[in-house]
Amino acid sequence: MIEGLAVLGxxxxxxxxxxxxxxxxxxxxxxxxxxxxxxxLFMSRSQVDAEYRPALMVSGLVVSIxxxxxxxxxxxWNDAYTLAxxxxxxxxxxxxxxxxxxYADWILTVPLLMVELVAVLRLPAAKAxxxxxxxxxxxxxxxxxxxxxxxxxxxxxxxxxxxxxxxSSIPFFYILYVLWGELTKSLDSQPLAARKLIxxxxxxxxxxxxxxxxxxxxxxxxxxxxAKAGGAVGAGGVVGLQIGYAIADMTAKAGFGVLIYFIAxxxxxxxxxxxxxxx
Amino acid sequence: MIEGLAVLGxxxxxxxxxxxxxxxxxxxxxxxxxxxxxxxLFMSRSQVDAEYRPALMVSGLVVSIxxxxxxxxxxxWNDAYTLAxxxxxxxxxxxxxxxxxxYADWILTVPLLMVELVAVLRLPAAKAxxxxxxxxxxxxxxxxxxxxxxxxxxxxxxxxxxxxxxxSSIPFFYILYVLWGELTKSLDSQPLAARKLIxxxxxxxxxxxxxxxxxxxxxxxxxxxxAKAGGAVGAGGVVGLQIGYAIADMTAKAGFGVLIYFIAxxxxxxxxxxxxxxx
Numbered sequence: 001m002i003e004g005l006a007v008l009g010x011x012x013x014x015x016x017x018x019x020x021x022x023x024x025x026x027x028x029x030x031x032x033x034x035x036x037x038x039x040x041l042f043m044s045r046s047q048v049d050a051e052y053r054p055a056l057m058v059s060g061l062v063v064s065i066x067x068x069x070x071x072x073x074x075x076x077w078n079d080a081y082t083l084a085x086x087x088x089x090x091x092x093x094x095x096x097x098x099x100x101x102x103y104a105d106w107i108l109t110v111p112l113l114m115v116e117l118v119a120v121l122r123l124p125a126a127k128a129x130x131x132x133x134x135x136x137x138x139x140x141x142x143x144x145x146x147x148x149x150x151x152x153x154x155x156x157x158x159x160x161x162x163x164x165x166x167x168s169s170i171p172f173f174y175i176l177y178v179l180w181g182e183l184t185k186s187l188d189s190q191p192l193a194a195r196k197l198i199x200x201x202x203x204x205x206x207x208x209x210x211x212x213x214x215x216x217x218x219x220x221x222x223x224x225x226x227a228k229a230g231g232a233v234g235a236g237g238v239v240g241l242q243i244g245y246a247i248a249d250m251t252a253k254a255g256f257g258v259l260i261y262f263i264a265x266x267x268x269x270x271x272x273x274x275x276x277x278x279x
Numbered sequence: 280m281i282e283g284l285a286v287l288g289x290x291x292x293x294x295x296x297x298x299x300x301x302x303x304x305x306x307x308x309x310x311x312x313x314x315x316x317x318x319x320l321f322m323s324r325s326q327v328d329a330e331y332r333p334a335l336m337v338s339g340l341v342v343s344i345x346x347x348x349x350x351x352x353x354x355x356w357n358d359a360y361t362l363a364x365x366x367x368x369x370x371x372x373x374x375x376x377x378x379x380x381x382y383a384d385w386i387l388t389v390p391l392l393m394v395e396l397v398a399v400l401r402l403p404a405a406k407a408x409x410x411x412x413x414x415x416x417x418x419x420x421x422x423x424x425x426x427x428x429x430x431x432x433x434x435x436x437x438x439x440x441x442x443x444x445x446x447s448s449i450p451f452f453y454i455l456y457v458l459w460g461e462l463t464k465s466l467d468s469q470p471l472a473a474r475k476l477i478x479x480x481x482x483x484x485x486x487x488x489x490x491x492x493x494x495x496x497x498x499x500x501x502x503x504x505x506a507k508a509g510g511a512v513g514a515g516g517v518v519g520l521q522i523g524y525a526i527a528d529m530t531a532k533a534g535f536g537v538l539i540y541f542i543a544x545x546x547x548x549x550x551x552x553x554x555x556x557x558x
Contacts, residue, residue: 017375029383032347036340036387043321043336047329087373 012080012092013235020081020090023239026246027074034067037254044261052264055119059257062109062116066253069105070246076101077242102245103147109253110139117179117201120260121186122267135178138171145171146216155225165216172213179205193266201259204251211248215241291359291371292514299360299369302518305525306353313346316533323540331543334398338536341388341395345532348384349525355380356521381524382426388532389418396458396480399539400465401546414457417450424450425495434504444495451492458484472545480538483530490527494520 015023041060045053080097081090114135118128149164183202187195218224219241294302320339324332359376360369393414397407428443462481466474498520 021375021377021379025377025379025383028351028380029387032344032383032387035347036344039321039343040336040340043324043339047332083373 012097013238014084014092015081015090015235015239017087017089019235019239023242024074024077026243027070027077030070030246030250031067031074033250033254034063034070037063037257038067041257041261047268048261048264049268051122052120052268055116055260055264058112058116058119059260062112063253063257065108065112066105066249069101070249073098073101099150103143103150105249106143107140110143111136113253113256114139114175114179116257116260118182120263120267121182121190123182123186131178131182135175138175138178142168142171142175149220150216152220153225155222158220158222158225161220161225165213165220169213172209176206176209191267194263197259197263197266201256201263204256204259208248208252208256211244211252215244215248291376292517293363293371294360294369294514294518296366296368298514298518302521303353303356305522306349306356309349309525309529310346310353312529312533313342313349316342316536317346320536320540326547327540327543328547330401331399331547334395334539334543337391337395337398338539341391342532342536344387344391345384345528348380349528352377352380378429382422382429384528385422386419389422390415392532392535393418393454393458395536395539399542399546400461400469402461402465410457410461414454417454417457421447421450421454428499429495431499432504434501437499437501437504440499440504444492444499448492451488455485455488470546473542476538476542476545480535480542483535483538487527487531487535490523490531494523494527 038060041056041063045056048056076098079095080093082093083089084091114132118132118135121128123131145164146168147164149161149168152158152161152164180202183198183205187198190198219237224237317339320335320342324335327335355374355377358374359372361372362368363370393411397411397414400407402410424443425447428440428447431437431440431443459481462477462484466477469477498516
């Protein structure tokens with residue numbers, strides 16, 4: 001596995017100036033988006049009823065952690081590349097681009113994403129505890145089982161990668177199944193104003209989460225692994241993967257956090273449409 | 280487009296020490312202005328009625344995001360230049376000055392500027408939603424259509440640049456038309472103290488927004504593109520453009536945010552002229 005990682009690190013494909021900057025810029029934009037979302041979520045706690053403030057607090061933590069990691073991911077990207085002689089493009093410096101930042105981010109933020117969702121639904125305490133325990137364990141298992149496969153770069157070990165991916169998919173689908181079910185069940189007990197938002201929430205969850213296994217699968221086809229092992233990783237693939245993950249992370253964390261805020265606001269007594277109607 | 284970008288990156292004109300520092304200093308001043316405006320807007324929320332606090336919050340986010348981007352723009356400026364041998368002036372290092380920071384900033388902040396304005400007007404909920412949807416879509420279209428033209432540096436593709444600029448102008452004028460109309464229509468329903476401020480707001484909007492298409496047009500005349508393609512970009516043009524954008528951004532974001540604060544305060548029950556009159 002360690003050798004696999006070394007090969008992966010060295011195999012940074014040559015990029016055009018445009019390709020290098022596209023990834024660099026989307027990382028910077030992700031830092032800005034996550035940072036702004038953190039400010040918004042922390043400061044919006046005063047806009048919702050006291051019982052929804054923990055949900056906003058946790059949402060703010062998720063995007064703060066992501067802001068830090070994207071700042072570091074961008075640094076790692078800058079370190080992995082240098083402008084080629086003459087400025088015609090970017091070539092690898094030999095330093096590895098650190099993919100683990102993203103896993104470190106997921107290890108910390110995915111369980112917190114479960115917490116913020118359960119917190120805003122305001123389920124009965126016993127039910128919330130049991131649900132959260134199951135979701136957090138599943139999230140940890142999903143990430144822990146995905147990582148050994150992600151770092152396999154030897155094409156002859158492709159089936160091993162597929163097995164880790166398959167194992168990781170079990171908790172992945174379990175989480176989506178449980179969350180979809182809980183969100184649907186909760187609809188009846190939620191105020192009217194919150195229902196539409198929870199339906200959107202369910203959809204955002206499904207669409208953004210779908211990006212991760214697709215990216216994992218595309219990055220690990222036998223062809224992709226052979227290309228990586230030969231040091232000939234397709235530049236387009238690397239650029240597409242990084243931009244795809246960044247957009248998915250912005251939607252699944254910052255976008256999701258803003259949705260949590262609107263749900264909390266719709267469910268708060270002293271604010272939102274209820275207050276406007278009363279005025 | 281990719282080759283065009285590479286040429287654009289390399290074509291940093293030689294600057295005098297004064298010219299380099301003028302741009303560097305205005306960037307630093309913009310960081311300070313945006314940061315101070317963010318502190319002011321966030322902390323002033325307690326000075327206005329609860330229903331106007333989201334408007335100040337969003338105004339604060341706009342200048343926070345701009346603060347981050349100007350910090351990064353300044354870094355990119357520093358990276359793009361180095362003091363020439365003997366210290367007589369500044370010459371390009373070969374690294375591109377990253378124009379995309381400004382577009383990333385606009386992608387995030389222009390929709391939020393629409394939100395802060397609609398939020399402070401306190402239109403009926405259904406009307407606000409329809410208005411915001413149209414404005415945010417138009418803002419996204421405006422920026423997305425402008426960018427492909429902005430990065431064209433090949434003089435033979437000048438007409439293409441004009442076409443992108445023209446397409447981008449359609450949503451641009453639509454936004455200004457809608458905002459001008461809405462601000463004018465809202466005058467009757469606003470308290471007396473807020474009317475004068477909304478009239479100023481309308482004017483600031485028109486004047487600051489006019490800077491952007493003018494800068495776009497001046498930077499893309501056939502002469503300017505020919506100079507760029509030959510690596511002979513006019514130093515004065517680059518310096519003027521950067522200083523112009525920085526001043527326009529300070530006015531359109533920090534200045535506009537402070538106006539939003541005064542409107543919110545004039546419309547708040549427990550503050551402003553109403554409170555003075557009552558005292």
